[in-house]
Amino acid sequence: MAVVLAVALAALPGVAIGRGAARQTATNRARAPGPRSADLATVMAEIRAPGASAVLVNVWATWCDPCREEMPEIVRFYRRHRADGLRLVLVSADDPERRPEVARFLAKLRAAGARAFIKTGDDMAFINGLDARWSGALPASFLYDGHGLERHFWPGPVTYRELEGRLAEMAGPGGTTNPMAKGHP
Amino acid sequence: MSFAAFTLVTTLAVGSASSPASASAATGPLSAGAPAPLASTKMKSALDGKLVSIADVAGKAGTLVIFTCNHCPFARGWERRIADLGNAYAKKGVGVILINANDPAKYPEDGFAEMQARVKSLGLQVPYVVDETSNVARAFGASVTPEAFLFDKSGKLAYHGTIDDNHKDPAQVGKRYLKDALEAVVVGKPPAVAETKGIGCGIKFR
Numbered sequence: 001m002a003v004v005l006a007v008a009l010a011a012l013p014g015v016a017i018g019r020g021a022a023r024q025t026a027t028n029r030a031r032a033p034g035p036r037s038a039d040l041a042t043v044m045a046e047i048r049a050p051g052a053s054a055v056l057v058n059v060w061a062t063w064c065d066p067c068r069e070e071m072p073e074i075v076r077f078y079r080r081h082r083a084d085g086l087r088l089v090l091v092s093a094d095d096p097e098r099r100p101e102v103a104r105f106l107a108k109l110r111a112a113g114a115r116a117f118i119k120t121g122d123d124m125a126f127i128n129g130l131d132a133r134w135s136g137a138l139p140a141s142f143l144y145d146g147h148g149l150e151r152h153f154w155p156g157p158v159t160y161r162e163l164e165g166r167l168a169e170m171a172g173p174g175g176t177t178n179p180m181a182k183g184h185p
Numbered sequence: 186m187s188f189a190a191f192t193l194v195t196t197l198a199v200g201s202a203s204s205p206a207s208a209s210a211a212t213g214p215l216s217a218g219a220p221a222p223l224a225s226t227k228m229k230s231a232l233d234g235k236l237v238s239i240a241d242v243a244g245k246a247g248t249l250v251i252f253t254c255n256h257c258p259f260a261r262g263w264e265r266r267i268a269d270l271g272n273a274y275a276k277k278g279v280g281v282i283l284i285n286a287n288d289p290a291k292y293p294e295d296g297f298a299e300m301q302a303r304v305k306s307l308g309l310q311v312p313y314v315v316d317e318t319s320n321v322a323r324a325f326g327a328s329v330t331p332e333a334f335l336f337d338k339s340g341k342l343a344y345h346g347t348i349d350d351n352h353k354d355p356a357q358v359g360k361r362y363l364k365d366a367l368e369a370v371v372v373g374k375p376p377a378v379a380e381t382k383g384i385g386c387g388i389k390f391r
Contacts, residue, residue, distance in 0.1 A: 137387035
């Protein structure tokens with residue numbers, strides 16, 4: 001279905017661009033993230049930038065069904081912990097010309113504050129730079145603590161419950177940091 | 186996939202790695218030098234409807250197994266190059282088999298009729314088969330489409346990874362990983378690059 005839609009939009013570039021522009025405006029109005037291009041260095045900078053108690057990176061694509069299916073779980077988790085300093089970094093592996101479709105999808109998430117990008121640059125450097133255990137299959141998620149240290153890697157879809165579990169583990173007595181300490185003493 | 190490699194990456198990424206990150210259900214692919222698992226499993230081919238196994242196609246110069254599918258934008262981007270490489274190296278003594286392990290219940294486009302259509306439209310001359318339990322893909326530790334496993338003439342895994350460094354535009358390709366590996370294997374040499382990765386669709390296991 002998604003592929004059919006993509007083909008239909010690609011066949012009507014005028015329509016696609018017109019709709020994309022309209023969606024971009026809607027995106028800005030909703031203060032949802034606009035997807036900029038980013039290579040590994042940019043994504044790593046987002047992970048390490050100070051001010052977050054934890055960082056969740058999710059790599060997805062508009063045409064990837066399991067990615068779209070897991071996204072509500074991720075957004076629910078983000079909304080729950082956003083005020084505690086959780087940073088959400090969404091990296092789309094879509095081709096850059098699908099930016100309007102990516103923006104439209106992001107706008108519907110109502111995940112204000114999330115940082116969204118479209119991946120550019122060499123695939124292998126990007127994959128291994130995030131986690132050498134990652135095969136490159138979508139989706140993939142990575143949880144970091146407030147120091148930018150990777151704490152958990154999910155190859156494949158995640159659930160809200162798994163995210164909560166790993167975050168609690170990070171904050172718990174076994175963790176080396178207490179990322180949610182400010183929010184949940 | 187080695188622990189050492191992972192630790193190195195973590196160290197580079199954060200400066201100090203006190204402990205490696207945990208992972209959920211990460212299983213690795215075949216290691217370099219490993220033989221093809223489940224090589225005698227018969228799979229139905231969209232080329233001619235016959236049952237064929239990896240062992241059936243194994244070539245004197247080597248054997249190329251590629252997990253791919255019909256629907257994935259990455260597999261589609263590379264499909265012409267995969268077909269051309271498969272057809273060309275089959276003539277050079279490499280046994281070639283393309284395997285679709287995706288569950289068509291999840292992606293109807295990955296069904297057998299669509300595979301047959303793809304065989305025709307691409308002029309494919311090598312088997313494109315259905316892994317109807319997805320167990321062959323599991324045994325290989327394959328996780329993404331497309332994902333290539335190239336075995337040398339003695340049946341040892343010589344190259345594992347992606348096709349090249351640009352799924353979208355053949356004119357922009359800089360590194361022809363699989364073609365270079367095939368060239369090496371055909372002349373009995375180990376490929377200069379034995380392991381690569383590319384972003385792709387996760388295999389939809391049954």
